[in-house]
Amino acid sequence: MPNLKDRLIDAALPHVxxxxxxxxTFRNAIRDAKVTPAQGRAAFPRGSVDLAMAFHRRGDDQMIARLRAQDLTEMRFRDRVAHAVRTRLQIAEQHREAVRRGMTLFALPIHAADGLRAVWGTADAIWDVLGDKSTDVNWYTKRATLSGVYSATVLYWLGDQSDGYRETWGFLDRRIDDVMQIEKAKGQVRKSPLLSRLMAGPNLILDRIKAPARPPRGDMPGMWRDPS
Structure with a gap:
């Protein structure tokens, strides 16, 4: 039996x-899921905003499960990243209008931080499932760059009318190629004796930046959970 949060998400989607x-939508979800308002607020204290965040997070978890079940070892790494983004959008395809409505919600200034957190969470999930081991400033730059790629691709995907989203996948490949060019340039800087000396000071500072502690994925502590 689905847990309380999944029941509420599923009940909300037809109304979104x-x-x-x-x-x-939140009120209708509570009614259709046959739970009390108190249970609904315990699961999603901010109502519809937390509901939308949970819907997005559920898609990330489904992506992780799907990618972990696949053997990607024969793919080039840039193709693994593109495949992960494509997998995430294929999961969202069933509820494309809900994604569109989520973009509208998170475009509001009051909810912009939540939108950024959702996209960052997707980028973080992709890097984690692909085995990223970085613990320094690269942990942040990888996720920031992929967040930009993912956000741009979602916007393109929402307006794409091509067969099988062919144009979206071409757009995604071009964005990934752009990122690879940046990484190539960074590598050239590190190999250059002159440029590496010029960057010695900044690199000394950047080397002190460490990745944050890694809490387990899941609900925040203190949140009420359905015992079923």
Missing amino acids: AFDGWSAA
Whole structure:
């Protein structure tokens, strides 16, 4: 039996296309899931915003599970990244309008930080499942760069009418290629005796930046969970 959060997400999705991630959708989800308002607020204290965040996070978890079940060892690394982004969008395809409505919600200044957190979470999940071991400033730059690629690709995907989203996948490949060119340039700087000396000072500072502690993926502590 689905847990409380999944029940509420599933109950909300038919309403999102009409009412967006709104208070009305949250009320209807509580009604259709046959839970009490208190249970609904315990699961999602901020109502529809937390509901939208949980919907996004569930898609990330489904992506992780799907990628872990696949053997990607024969792929070039840039192709693994592109494949992961493509997998995430294929998971979202079933609820494309919910994704569109989520973009509208997170475009509001009051919820912009939540939108950035959701996209960062997706980029973080992709790097983790692909085996990223960085512990320095590269941990941040990899996720920041992929967040930009993912956000741009989602926007392109939402407007894409091509067969099988062919144009979106071409757009994604071009963005990944752009990132690879940046990484190539960074490598050339490190190999250059002159440029490496010029960057010695900045690199000394950057080397002190460490990746954050890695809490386990899941609900925040203190959140009420359905015992079923």
